[in-house]
Amino acid sequence: MTLAAEIRQGDRRALARGLTLVENGDPAAAALLADVGTASRAHRIGITGPPGAGKSTLVSALTALWRGDDRSVGVLAVDPSSPFTGGALLGDRVRMLTHSGDEGVFIRSLASRGALGGLSAAIYDAADLLDAAGFDPVLVETVGVGQGEVEICRVADTTVVVLAPGAGDVVQGMKAGLVEAADVLVVNQADREGADALVAALRSAAELRDAPAPPILETTATTGAGVDELRQLLDARVGDAEGESLRARRLERAHARLRAAVDRARAHRYWAAREDALARAAEAVAAGDTTPAAAVRDLLEGDA
Amino acid sequence: MTDAPSLPIRILVAKAGLDGHDRGAKVVAAALRDAGFEVIYTGLRQTPEMIVDAALQEDVDAIGVSLHSGAHMTLFPQIIELLKARGGEQILLTGGGIIPADDARKLQEMGVGSLFGPGTPLAELVEYIRTEVAARRERGNSTASP
Numbered sequence: 364m365t366l367a368a369e370i371r372q373g374d375r376r377a378l379a380r381g382l383t384l385v386e387n388g389d390p391a392a393a394a395l396l397a398d399v400g401t402a403s404r405a406h407r408i409g410i411t412g413p414p415g416a417g418k419s420t421l422v423s424a425l426t427a428l429w430r431g432d433d434r435s436v437g438v439l440a441v442d443p444s445s446p447f448t449g450g451a452l453l454g455d456r457v458r459m460l461t462h463s464g465d466e467g468v469f470i471r472s473l474a475s476r477g478a479l480g481g482l483s484a485a486i487y488d489a490a491d492l493l494d495a496a497g498f499d500p501v502l503v504e505t506v507g508v509g510q511g512e513v514e515i516c517r518v519a520d521t522t523v524v525v526l527a528p529g530a531g532d533v534v535q536g537m538k539a540g541l542v543e544a545a546d547v548l549v550v551n552q553a554d555r556e557g558a559d560a561l562v563a564a565l566r567s568a569a570e571l572r573d574a575p576a577p578p579i580l581e582t583t584a585t586t587g588a589g590v591d592e593l594r595q596l597l598d599a600r601v602g603d604a605e606g607e608s609l610r611a612r613r614l615e616r617a618h619a620r621l622r623a624a625v626d627r628a629r630a631h632r633y634w635a636a637r638e639d640a641l642a643r644a645a646e647a648v649a650a651g652d653t654t655p656a657a658a659v660r661d662l663l664e665g666d667a
Numbered sequence: 668m669t670d671a672p673s674l675p676i677r678i679l680v681a682k683a684g685l686d687g688h689d690r691g692a693k694v695v696a697a698a699l700r701d702a703g704f705e706v707i708y709t710g711l712r713q714t715p716e717m718i719v720d721a722a723l724q725e726d727v728d729a730i731g732v733s734l735h736s737g738a739h740m741t742l743f744p745q746i747i748e749l750l751k752a753r754g755g756e757q758i759l760l761t762g763g764g765i766i767p768a769d770d771a772r773k774l775q776e777m778g779v780g781s782l783f784g785p786g787t788p789l790a791e792l793v794e795y796i797r798t799e800v801a802a803r804r805e806r807g808n809s810t811a812s813p
């Protein structure tokens with residue numbers, strides 16, 4: 364049986380191996396992704412926000428509720444790689460241990476490996492594999508304090524931005540961007556002082572926009588308070604009422620994704636045949652014998 | 668190709684047993700990260716089932732278990748058995764704690780890797796994991812079906 368078929372049949376070891384191929388950008392990954400044939404069935408939900416807001420705890424609490432409905436849940440937990448050593452400390456599982464041993468939950472930690480905005484192309488592909496293996500929803504946790512939120516929008520059908528009281532100053536600086544990126548705003552750690560003030564601040568930031576304000580929910584992930592409301596709101600987005608905006612989002616995502624994939628493939632093929640020409644041109648530019656613009660023109664010459 | 672040296676080593680670091688602090692495991696996790704590893708940290712009181720379950724989902728190259736409760740002669744063999752039963756036999760199992768040399772030898776006969784006592788320089792641990800994982804990746808490549 365092929366790896367793709369094993370993954371479709373729910374073989375967890377095969378899924379884990381497939382995720383590694385995708386994560387490593389292995390040449391075998393492209394064939395696997397083509398074979399595995401995902402139809403974008405799963406609701407892909409991005410969970411982002413500043414460090415320590417309670418994203419992983421919230422993911423775990425949501426997962427428990429979906430399991431109660433007998434839905435299988437896939438989780439991708441992304442943390443940054445060090446730009447200096449390439450190492451990463453991936454600690455999100457610590458908050459999700461209650462799901463250990465549950466065949467209906469699959470959690471994979473991914474290091475960003477230098478991808479811009481903390482999200483790599485591998486995330487799309489990894490979500491595809493979880494989708495093909497039958498997990499729905501697929502949750503993607505990322506740390507976001509700016510760029511990250513915008514980046515996750517391109518992967519997710521629905522973006523949840525999670526904040527906690529005490530993040531006041533951070534929020535001050537990025538309120539606009541946060542509200543912009545969020546389909547749902549969550550103020551977690553609602554049991555702590557300052558939660559209501561944060562909700563009020565977010566509400567006034569949202570009112571400054573032309574677009575309709577995203578819903579703002581309060582949760583306490585550690586006790587589960589408010590989490591069911593969030594779950595229902597997320598589920599409703601794939602129902603009839605919001606189905607239209609979700610379809611538009613997926614179309615946009617498919618568009619951006621195909622363009623990026625073709626760009627990558629073309630660049631790869633282009634350079635594979637021109638490493639020597641590039642080396643010569645680089646030397647000429649570095650030595651001042653030609654200008655970068657002239658070198659580019661020469662390199663592209665004859666290339667449609 | 669897959670296992671070009673540039674691919675980071677993925678390792679699961681867990682604290683097994685019932686004693687309640689994980690300072691040591693956290694120090695090791697941070698040191699491995701600084702050495703360029705991708706460290707999946709799972710925290711305290713991990714059972715063999717939890718460790719193997721996570722290791723297989725994460726498709727790690729290695730598992731580092733820290734334990735100080737004296738249960739090494741039951742925990743390590745259980746982890747090895749589960750790895751074998753569930754298709755993870757190529758994963759390196761190493762770790763640290765207060766483990767008599769006799770016990771360490773018995774465990775190695777069962778397939779456990781080297782075990783490190785308290786106070787072992789972290790550089791030694793890093794070097795061991797690098798070498799051992801490189802060898803296992805090499806073996807994995809040469810036996811992998813086309």
Ligand SMILES: Nc1nc2c(ncn2[C@@H]2O[C@H](COP(=O)(O)OP(=O)(O)OP(=O)(O)O)[C@@H](O)[C@H]2O)c(=O)[nH]1
Nearest residue numbers: 413414415416417418419420458551552583584585
């Ligand atoms: N009081 C309170 N504490 C919470 C709540 N949710 C999470 N926490 C605690 O906040 C800390 C951080 O929680 P995580 O779930 O790890 O937060 P995170 O956003 O995933 O953190 P990173 O992945 O490190 O960015 C933990 O100690 C949690 O127990 C909550 O609703 N109330």
Ligand SMILES: [Mg+2]
Nearest residue numbers: 418419454455
């Ligand atoms: Mg987290």
